[in-house]
Amino acid sequence: MPALQGLHVHPKLYKTVEEKVCPDTGFSAGYFWSCLSSVVSELRPEVERCLARRDELQQKIDAWYSEKKESGADLSKPDYRQACREFLRDIGYLVPDKGPVSVTTQFVDEEIAKVPAPQLVVPSDNARYVLNAVNSRWGSLYDALYGFDVIPAYSVTSSGVEINAAKGAAGYNPMRGEAVIEFANGLLDEIAPLVHGKWGDVCRLWPKFVGSIQRLELLLKDGTTTALRTPSLYVGSQGNLGPPDADVARPKSSSPSVPDQGRIILKHNGLHMILEIDRTHPIGKAALSGIKDITTESALTAILDMEDSVSAVDAVDKCKIYCNICGIFRGSLEAPFVKDGKAMTRKMNNDVWFRDAKGNVCTIPGRALALVRNVGHHMFTDAVLTADGKFVPEGFLDCLITTACALHDLRGTGRLMNSREGSVYIVKPKQHGPEEIALTSRLFGRAEEFFGLRRNTIKMGIMDEERRTSANLRECLRAAMERVFFINTGFLDRTGDEIHTCMMAGAVVRKGDMKKQNWIQSYEAGNVDVGLHSNLQGRAQIGKGMWAKPDSMKDMLEGKIAELMAGASTAWVPSPAAATLHSIHYHHVDVPERQMQLAMRPAAKIETLLEPPLLPAKLSKEEIAHELKENAQSILGYVVRWIDLGVGCSKVPDLSNVGLMEDRATLRISSQLLANWLHHDLISEDQVRDVFLEMAKLVDQQNAREPGYIPMSVNPENSPAFQAAMKLVLEGKKAPNGYTEYTLHEARRAVKDQLQGLSKL
Missing domain, CATH: 2.170.170.11 (Malate synthase G - maily-beta sub-domain)
Structure with missing residues (x-):
């Protein structure tokens, strides 16, 4: 690794920054590495403190739930709502409410601020998919x-x-x-x-x-x-x-x-x-x-995802992502493909021009406004090491690369334009509470100073997908009130965090019953309530989650309109065609008017939000067995593609062979649910192993035609994917916040090392 400004940088990453990111920005690669070195020295201790605080709070919550349960308390009863709230306030999990907040974000593109529309989320490691996403505006x-x-x-x-x-x-x-x-x-x-x-x-x-x-x-x-x-x-x-x-x-x-x-x-x-x-x-x-x-x-905005939907575990993987992001901001990204036997090249669409009703020339953007989702604070990368050999916070690298790439757009040196208002939109996931939001804001502020940008050029999208953020959402908005452009409810990750946070409270309900629970109703309504009462209308999006069945568009047309009626100004879709069909809902519903109606209702109560989703009654052996099978098959179907094939998001068939969009968020739910049931003795470790072996055979059959697929059931003890899937459940209780990234990264890197070793033979 070359040593730069006290950092040791992977040669592939060094070359990418030198040849792809920095040219035409006015900054040298050397300056870029000095900026990263400065921010690592300044903010890494704060990241470590925040992560330690997460662990400390979880230990206290575990102890409180365990004590109540041992005393015979039924924590599913509403009687414990107030006691739980007081306890969480005492330990600092709930921060003091400082009253109303008014978001003041400026220079926000109208695709975000003014026009409700679908939002496409795409893994940014695949250039063709990225181009499909940005071209899905039409x-x-x-x-x-x-x-x-x-x-x-x-x-x-x-x-x-x-x-x-x-x-x-x-x-x-x-x-x-x-x-x-x-x-x-x-x-x-x-x-x-x-x-x-x-x-x-x-x-x-x-x-x-x-x-x-x-x-x-x-x-x-x-x-x-x-x-x-x-x-x-x-x-x-x-x-x-x-x-x-x-x-x-x-x-x-x-x-x-x-x-x-x-x-x-x-x-x-x-x-x-x-x-x-x-x-x-x-x-x-x-x-x-x-x-x-x-x-x-159709999709006026597209999130180019560096996080949950990609399998990026090292410098080589990250550089592919960074090159695609840079290509979007330069307007130069291309991807070759073959159609009807002919070699073709996919490019970014040009703007649409026409004569308006007065005869004047007008244009409409030809592409979705590109937003970039960086990784969370809990991720570290060995693509860059400090002088003493420590991994660098990966989110720091993501932020500086994203901002440097966006300079092509901000300075008009790209072939096409992204933000007409001169802003950079970074969605920051998996933040826990206001202090971590404030940390992100400081990181963005330092990036603006490094590259000479107007204050608050970098806007923040807050993923409301962790329980501590949901419970303190208004104070989270206060911590980023000049930057926030987006809040959304992410049912999948939020459910995983809910299960992990309440791990010791008791056995949780089945996955299919989660959306019926009090906490999820309060969560979905509370997110909209806080957003509307914090002046987000006309400045920021209020979003809802993904449609998980990409082939079931009839059901989507019938069901996804409910998200707009619930106050969303945008909602996630898995494909360009889904964006086109979902756009019909935005013609059916006048979203600003609907939001004004909802703003008149009583706000959702936090006591309900904090109520754990515990089983109200014992399940039969058959119900338990089916839930175990369903989740085991889901875990294996996703993990084997992630680890063996490097596919971070894909359509994975379920037990009934219905294709469902799976990413790390769905994996987090399934693994945490089974870990919870294992801890509370609804299932045993032997049952888990037996069912996983059975489901491995089914998953192997479902993937039999997949090029390069390696069956798990032939030799499960030596299958990195099978062993990782088992680990996610057997050790899920102690996984920080229930995250699956650490186990997946470890196994994927082992597979890549093995493949690299074979290639040298």
């Missing part, structure tokens, strides 16, 4: 509807006729295409109704000047013309569209003599929809209106 509504189960295999038309609308394997099904168009027309009837008539009866549309302003005029199949009931929904156009010739104006004709090709841009609830008109296209030719597709503004 999505084809027709493709999303046609490709998923929103349109059933057999569909009933508005006239009551049942048609075969199955996708099939033999090309395009025109019946399914008609069902898609009918769905889209129904959506337009709802959000952009006409003065008279329906969108399904439109045979041509074009912009028409009324004085100095253009309005949208539409010709119906009965020969009459109509307009939008709300004319201002039309915001512009592009291409050759009308006016119709004399033949088209006659009722007997609905096809223009000169084919229309162009785009009509509508805007509703802050989101754009582009009606793609092309009568030369097969779909446009078949459609009465000539509309071949509707391109919807």
